[in-house]
Amino acid sequence: MAGHSKWSTIKRKKGEKDGARAKVFTKISREVLVCIRETGSADPANNSRLKDLIAKAKANNIPNENIERLLKKAQGGDEKNDYENCLYEGYGIGGVAVMVSCLTDNRNRTAGEIRHYFDKYGGNLGTAGCVAFMFSEKGIVIIEKNEKTTSETNTLEDDIIESGAVDFTEFDDYVEIETEPNDLRQVSEYMQERNYKILSAEIEMIPSTYTTLTDEEQVKKMTILLEMLEDNDDVQNVWNNWE
Numbered sequence: 001m002a003g004h005s006k007w008s009t010i011k012r013k014k015g016e017k018d019g020a021r022a023k024v025f026t027k028i029s030r031e032v033l034v035c036i037r038e039t040g041s042a043d044p045a046n047n048s049r050l051k052d053l054i055a056k057a058k059a060n061n062i063p064n065e066n067i068e069r070l071l072k073k074a075q076g077g078d079e080k081n082d083y084e085n086c087l088y089e090g091y092g093i094g095g096v097a098v099m100v101s102c103l104t105d106n107r108n109r110t111a112g113e114i115r116h117y118f119d120k121y122g123g124n125l126g127t128a129g130c131v132a133f134m135f136s137e138k139g140i141v142i143i144e145k146n147e148k149t150t151s152e153t154n155t156l157e158d159d160i161i162e163s164g165a166v167d168f169t170e171f172d173d174y175v176e177i178e179t180e181p182n183d184l185r186q187v188s189e190y191m192q193e194r195n196y197k198i199l200s201a202e203i204e205m206i207p208s209t210y211t212t213l214t215d216e217e218q219v220k221k222m223t224i225l226l227e228m229l230e231d232n233d234d235v236q237n238v239w240n241n242w243e
Contacts, residue, residue, distance in 0.1 A: 021060065026233050028057050030103045033074050034083050042075035048185050052201045059199040081105040088114050089131045092240065093122030093221045094213045097131035099205055100229055101237040110234045117232075121225035122218070134241060135205040139184030141165070141177040144197040163190035174199060178206075207241035 032053050036042045044051040057067050086107055088100040098118075104110040118125045148155060160168050160177055165187050167178040179187045181203050188201040213219050222242060229238045 023231065023233060024060050025057070025062050025066065027236055028053060028060070028062070029070055030083055031236065032070055034103060036074040042071050048189070052188065055198050056200050086110065088125060089128060090118050090125040091123050091131065092118070092225050092242070094211060094218045096211045096213070096222055096240055096242045097134050097207065098123070099131060099135060099239045100235055102234045103236050104234040113232060113234070114229070117225055117228045121221040121228070123225060134209060135207050135239060137181045137203055138206045139179035139181050139187065140200070140202055140204045141179060141184065141188050141191065141198065142200040143175045143177065143191055144199055145173050145175060146197070148195070159191065159194050163187040204237070205239040210241050210243040212243040
């Protein structure tokens with residue numbers, strides 16, 4: 001699996017200036033609003049997806065009062081924007097496959113901005129399905145490393161196996177657990193019940209093959225393209241197969 005979740009991006013943005021963290025909150029806020037609209041429930045006790053999003057917000061150091069205001073806003077129907085999901089696919093420089101998931105209230109604006117980024121940094125936006133075949137859906141649960149995960153590795157392994165997960169990878173301060181898409185909630189709840197702190201639990205697109213860039217200029221352009229995409233308020237997730 002090798003750590004292809006969005007947690008590396010989340011960790012980076014946690015340590016950036018307030019403006020960057022505000023952008024992360026904007027993205028999570030949209031997810032929360034859409035989640036509540038689609039499920040009809042603003043109660044995390046009865047809405048597992050909402051519960052995961054609140055955990056994600058807290059992992060990004062978003063204050064509890066901000067989260068509570070957002071929930072009240074969504075529950076009260078004060079949000080006037082009607083966000084919709086859209087997915088863009090294309091190739092970055094050097095043939096790197098890129099998928100961009102968005103929540104937008106203006107599809108034309110978003111499409112224009114995404115196309116601009118691809119064109120400016122040596123890539124090209126493609127049609128639906130042009131790179132999707134290179135990716136497969138996987139559930140990714142991120143748990144915080146603690147005394148239990150570092151001093152009792154066998155216990156961690158046993159818990160992950162018993163949860164129904166497929167695989168896991170340990171990093172310096174977190175553990176990334178891979179699940180089948182339909183098992184994401186089950187694994188997340190199982191680990192939480194055993195006192196592991198859930199930092200993130202999401203469906204992600206994992207590439208089956210990878211592309212390597214060796215040219216310094218290509219590496220620079222690809223890096224900027226991904227940063228521009230991730231920085232856009234409408235963009236929720238960016239997946240790619242850059243090695």
